[in-house]
Amino acid sequence: SYSNVRRYLNEGILPPAGSVRIEELINYFHYDYPQPKGEHPFSINTELAECPWNKNNKLAMIGLQGKRIPTENLPASNLVFLIDVSGSMESENKLPLVKSSLKLLIEQLREQDRVSIVVYAGSAGLVLEPTPGDKKQKIRDALEELSAGGSTAGGQGIQLAYKVAKENFAKNGNNRVILCTDGDFNVGVSSDAALVDMIARERESGVYLTVLGYGMGNYKDNKMQQLADKGNGNHAYIDNIDEAKKVLVNEFGGTLFTIAKDVKLQVEFNPAKVRAYRLVGYENRMLQNEDFNNDKKDAGEIGSGHTVTALYEIIPVGVESEFIEGTDELKYQRSARNVSSDEMMTVKFRYKKPGGDKSLLIVHPVRENISQAASDNFRLVTAVAQFGMLLSNSEFKQASSFKSAQSLASGAIGEDEEGYRTEFVALIAKARKLYSNDGVSRK
Numbered sequence: 001s002y003s004n005v006r007r008y009l010n011e012g013i014l015p016p017a018g019s020v021r022i023e024e025l026i027n028y029f030h031y032d033y034p035q036p037k038g039e040h041p042f043s044i045n046t047e048l049a050e051c052p053w054n055k056n057n058k059l060a061m062i063g064l065q066g067k068r069i070p071t072e073n074l075p076a077s078n079l080v081f082l083i084d085v086s087g088s089m090e091s092e093n094k095l096p097l098v099k100s101s102l103k104l105l106i107e108q109l110r111e112q113d114r115v116s117i118v119v120y121a122g123s124a125g126l127v128l129e130p131t132p133g134d135k136k137q138k139i140r141d142a143l144e145e146l147s148a149g150g151s152t153a154g155g156q157g158i159q160l161a162y163k164v165a166k167e168n169f170a171k172n173g174n175n176r177v178i179l180c181t182d183g184d185f186n187v188g189v190s191s192d193a194a195l196v197d198m199i200a201r202e203r204e205s206g207v208y209l210t211v212l213g214y215g216m217g218n219y220k221d222n223k224m225q226q227l228a229d230k231g232n233g234n235h236a237y238i239d240n241i242d243e244a245k246k247v248l249v250n251e252f253g254g255t256l257f258t259i260a261k262d263v264k265l266q267v268e269f270n271p272a273k274v275r276a277y278r279l280v281g282y283e284n285r286m287l288q289n290e291d292f293n294n295d296k297k298d299a300g301e302i303g304s305g306h307t308v309t310a311l312y313e314i315i316p317v318g319v320e321s322e323f324i325e326g327t328d329e330l331k332y333q334r335s336a337r338n339v340s341s342d343e344m345m346t347v348k349f350r351y352k353k354p355g356g357d358k359s360l361l362i363v364h365p366v367r368e369n370i371s372q373a374a375s376d377n378f379r380l381v382t383a384v385a386q387f388g389m390l391l392s393n394s395e396f397k398q399a400s401s402f403k404s405a406q407s408l409a410s411g412a413i414g415e416d417e418e419g420y421r422t423e424f425v426a427l428i429a430k431a432r433k434l435y436s437n438d439g440v441s442r443k
Contacts (some may be wrong), residue, residue, distance in 0.1 A: 109133025120157025
């Protein structure tokens with residue numbers, strides 16, 4: 001979502017509100033959370049501070065930091081590159097960029113890793129048999145020979161890719177299909193629903209799915225997100241070679257190596273202190289309360305070194321708000337039990353080990369300790385949240401402004417080795433100018 005939004009803004013176009021998923025904007029960035037030290041594969045970090053778009057409210061930031069595993073210690077990979085070579089992939093920012101992206105990934109592979117290449121257009125075919133990761137030139141040559149043409153039999157390609165992955169399954173390894181496409185499936189499996197169902201079934205084999213989206217215009221962002229979610233995987237939109245480097249080199253472990261699956265977050269607020277609350281974003285990933293303890297219910301994954309951040313807006317007891325009456329359960333919600341303590345909330349996590357089917361529970365109480373000086377992590381998260389609420393015209397944006405977002409983000413740049421935070425400040429300025437020129441009153 002972030003790279004897609006960036007692409008629109010860099011072209012001087014306001015992104016469609018529906019393309020802005022605030023939780024994906026927030027989680028585009030890496031946050032400076034400490035590495036886990038205990039038995040669990042991630043650390044839990046919380047911070048509570050004043051809400052910048054409504055001074056009467058509080059914000060609670062919850063961050064997970066996945067354990068960073070050195071590349072040499074990662075398990076062997078069995079990767080199947082599933083590449084769309086249909087006619088729609090011909091332009092420079094599609095198949096040529098796919099080739100350049102995957103060449104970056106190839107450089108990260110080792111002798112014990114295996115790569116296969118499956119392509120699909122009018123029909124699907126295996127163009128590279130499983131090849132050791134140290135045979136880099138052979139893999140690069142196979143990529144270079146690919147050309148675009150024909151209609152898109154996406155379903156056939158996915159079926160063949162999973163078949164190849166299962167035939168070469170690496171026990172206790174990382175088995176994954178990496179789908180590279182503009183998402184314009186128009187031939188093959190009879191419907192989107194059938195395609196999603198097939199991927200949901202295939203994840204039971206232990207083969208995960210990473211979806212890399214390319215191109216503009218006909219790019220199907222929502223479809224790609226849905227496929228990745230159902231395939232126990234992740235989704236990234238690659239709009240240039242720098243983004244490919246971020247996803248496939250800088251975040252190599254987080255993108256391709258799962259350390260915890262079906263990760264679920266549930267927060268219980270103390271009604272003696274919290275009158276109402278809402279989770280910022282995550283509209284398409286909301287769990288029903290009863291699903292938290294249901295190990296059959298699919299949820300998200302965390303990769304090596306990966307961070308996941310969630311943000312809750314809280315209306316404290318004694319504060320009046322226009323949002324409390326008449327909202328449904330996915331927006332501001334009343335707390336249920338009357339508990340008196342100095343705890344503001346209790347955060348509960350469930351997760352499974354990558355090969356496991358029984359979840360583990362972590363309980364993390366959060367005391368009412370309001371930060372007087374918010375951290376760089378917190379300032380950046382709140383800047384991104386405001387940016388997302390303004391772009392999506394959220395009913396909860398209240399006093400959000402691009403000016404406030406820009407100020408918070410500018411003060412949270414820190415070391416910024418890769419320049420992502422600096423780029424974000426420039427993007428806010430572009431959005432602010434576009435909204436001003438468009439005559440939209442969003443400050």
